[in-house]
Amino acid sequence: MIRFEHVSKSYGDTLVLDDLHLDIGTGEFTVFIGPSGCGKTTTLKTINRLIEPDKGKVYIDGKDISQTDKVKLRRSIGYVIQQIGLFPNMTVEENIAVVPRLLKYSKEKSGQIVRELLELVNMPYEEYARKYPSEMSGGQQQRIGVLRALAASPPIVLMDEPFGALDPMTRAILQEEISRLQKKLNKTIVFVTHDMDEALNLADKIVFMNQGKVVQVAAPEEMLENPADDLIRSFMGKRARENEALPQTASDFIRTNVSVTYKNRGIREAVELMARRKVDTLLVKNLDDTYAGIVSIADIRRLGRDLKTIEPLVSRDNPMSYADEDAQECFAKLLSSNESYVVVLNHDQTIAGIVTKTSVAKSLADAVWGETS
Ligand SMILES: Nc1ncnc2c1ncn2[C@@H]1O[C@H](COP(=O)(O)OP(=O)(O)O)[C@@H](O)[C@H]1O
Ligand SMILES: [Mg+2]
Incomplete structure (x- = not known):
């Protein structure tokens, strides 16, 4: 379990995280949503200590992470961001195996991991392992980004708008895949989006943030039925209208x-x-x-x-x-x-x-x- 206890963070005079208090269950798919600048990315980065809070503590399985070795902590937490960040001069196999190699896994073991992960997303090893990122579509590259984050079997995976740059079709496919992977591998996934459809699609639990505070934590159906305030209601409403306005071809x-x-x-x-x-x-x-x-x-x-x-x-x-x-x-x-x-x-x-x-x-x-x- 990940626990935030009175976590605050300021930049200058701006309070970016305001006394955050929250539990994230093990094996749950938790999705953070809220307006741009509300503190989603900052919250995520306090989990792998890319950002240290000014006040309060973050615990993972009861351990205060500020007392954990940073490098070790990060290797036990997968991280996927929107700007894919694959190494362009490395093959798919080398990209996925970055962390296993850092962890000094043998070549055979790394190879086996790469093979199994590619299989999980129906990208045959023989066809893809030797490709370079530039030889693949955006959707395929982002898939490799996800697999790379899973390569050392971290129990926790953080994903910050991972599909934000993809077209709607590819995005829907990757949502489906990550949902399937999470159930199969039983990971704790903390996922950030600003897209309510994506949140409703993926989440066991949605955390709605505004101005550095948690406004509501609820399962998707519950949030749909009982939005805690007008802002959340408007997020839901925007979604409904967007769906209606979809031009037909x-x-x-x-x-x-x-x-x-x-x-x-x-x-x-x-x-x-x-x-x-x-x-x-x-x-x-x-x-x-x-x-x-x-x-x-x-x-x-x-x-x-x-x-x-x-x-x-x-x-x-x-x-x-x-x-x-x-x-x-x-x-x-x-x-x-x-x-x-x-x-x-x-x-x-x-x-x-x-x-x-x-x-x-x-x-x-x-x-x-x-x-x-
Ligand atoms: N390094 C920084 N220096 C100053 N302000 C920052 C920095 N990083 C983020 N902020 C501010 O903190 C607020 C929250 O940012 P962020 O967590 O990235 O929001 P979100 O991911 O919800 O869009 C924003 O107002 C942003 O401008
Ligand atoms: Mg962000």
Whole structure:
């Protein structure tokens, strides 16, 4: 257990931590949240003694940490920050093994640890161990940062806005992973965020701070139901509004079970496919899987008699849209055309799916009557 007892810290005249009093349970996932500058990072850093309080004490498992050797203390506490801080000139394996090597683990033991940790996040050793940070995405780098913090099996891991610089998708994936890792490895995790969704997602317990004080400590559902004051309520409210305002994109409305063929296929094959699927058009791809256009049964009947392949009949009359395009724009294209669907493409020009008039109608119905399905 981590215990803060009357912990205060000032910079000049500014009281940054104001008589902090708090217990953090062993094996719990505790998330600190609060407005910028309220003292979250400072609180975290008093746990590994990157910051020493002016007054009060921090205990870990009953021991006053100001009496513990700093270097030893820090090696028993993993630390992950937003600015990934991987060493660019070291491979993934060397980065993860930094602390085990400092602790003089053998090469074999370090190697084994690296292998097991990479496995935990589905990054195969053979594929990733020899890579350099610059060869990986931001999300993968941050994963390695997390693994590095876990490498010496510290019972406590401190994480200061570790996913703050990642895009929402990657962030959601890493939240899921850290949640799984914590349950599996049974760590005490102290996590800082300013994102209420992240806090609600991850926390066993949320600690809400303001102006150097703890305002409320509660489980997520409890904080949602009974926020202690207006500031906390507004944090919750902001979250709800942000969710509502999320703009919808074409990809939210696509149908992906569409009938597709290649442009070098025979007329007859195309006709049979249409009959089987009971459709009157097919999407057509180039051989590299990029979108070529569509072919319709009407055109085949009219012009296909002497043709070998469908290629000469492929047209690009249907409106097109990208998957991340605003849904309203996509609908507008459809409604102003005479076609019955929009072809939605990924940015590499492969086909994501189609948006049909039915999708538009359903979305309008949802907007008017609320979710209809
Ligand atoms: N080294 C420092 N010198 C002076 N003021 C500092 C220093 N570090 C932090 N502060 C101030 O302490 C307050 C709390 O900072 P911090 O713990 O980083 O907040 P949070 O992580 O909640 O955004 C802020 O007002 C910040 O400006
Ligand atoms: Mg901070």
